[in-house]
Amino acid sequence: MFGGEEKELPMDYQNVLVLTDFSKDSDEAVKAAVDFTKKYNSRLTVLNVVRGIPNLTFVLSDSEYHRLERKLETHAGEQFDKMETAIPELSEIGYKRKIRKGTPYISCLYEIENGNYDLVFAGSHGRSDLKKVVMGSTAEKVLRRSPISVFVTRR
Numbered sequence: 001m002f003g004g005e006e007k008e009l010p011m012d013y014q015n016v017l018v019l020t021d022f023s024k025d026s027d028e029a030v031k032a033a034v035d036f037t038k039k040y041n042s043r044l045t046v047l048n049v050v051r052g053i054p055n056l057t058f059v060l061s062d063s064e065y066h067r068l069e070r071k072l073e074t075h076a077g078e079q080f081d082k083m084e085t086a087i088p089e090l091s092e093i094g095y096k097r098k099i100r101k102g103t104p105y106i107s108c109l110y111e112i113e114n115g116n117y118d119l120v121f122a123g124s125h126g127r128s129d130l131k132k133v134v135m136g137s138t139a140e141k142v143l144r145r146s147p148i149s150v151f152v153t154r155r
Contacts, residue, residue, distance in 0.1 A: 016042045018121040019108055019142065021049075022079040025123030027086065029153045033121040034089045036151075044095040045115065046083075048076050049107040073099060105141035112146055120150045 018033035020026040030046060037044040050072045057065055076099050084090050100107040112120055122139045143150045 013040055013042050013118040015045070015115070015117045016119050016121065017045050017047055017112060017115060017117040019047050019049075019123070019138070020083070021104070021123075021138075022083060023123065023125070025125045025153070025155050027083065027123070028155050029121045029123040029151075030083065030087055030090070032151065032153045034087065034093060034095075036119075036121070037093055037095075038089070042118075044090075044093060045098055045117070046080070046090070046095055047098045047100065047108065047111055048079070049100045049102060049104040050076050051104065052102045069101070104138045105145075108138065108142050109145055112142070112148060117148060120146060120148060122150060122152050124152050124154045 013036075016033055016037050018026075018030050020030055033044055033046075036042065050069075053065070053068065053072075056068070060068065077097075080097050098111065100111060102110075111117075120142065122142055124139055139150075139152055143152060
């Protein structure tokens, strides 16, 4: 995607963030981000947001709630491992994993604003069964509200 010899960019993209929900569309964004970071010698962080479960606090005991939170985080870690197997270049470039909890677009924007990133990669659609005509709701909200450039990939 970003093949060819290494070139100077007009802007300094040293810290790149890619958003993933481990869907096929976000895998394309990860692949594009890996190609980009290899070509321009950037650092890559891959962010997954575990959807918050605040409404369950009324139904579950504290221990059950925390056990469920740990299980969701463990699942995200397992998904990162599967992604590394599917995209072996990730391990080669030495990326950083990040897992946040909460509403996906809000957590993504928080990370973007506080993480000292220069560029964000996102897949056009995520795991949601309700696909928007143009792009997924998280990608759209991040694209509209991000203080830095967002590169949206399509499958």
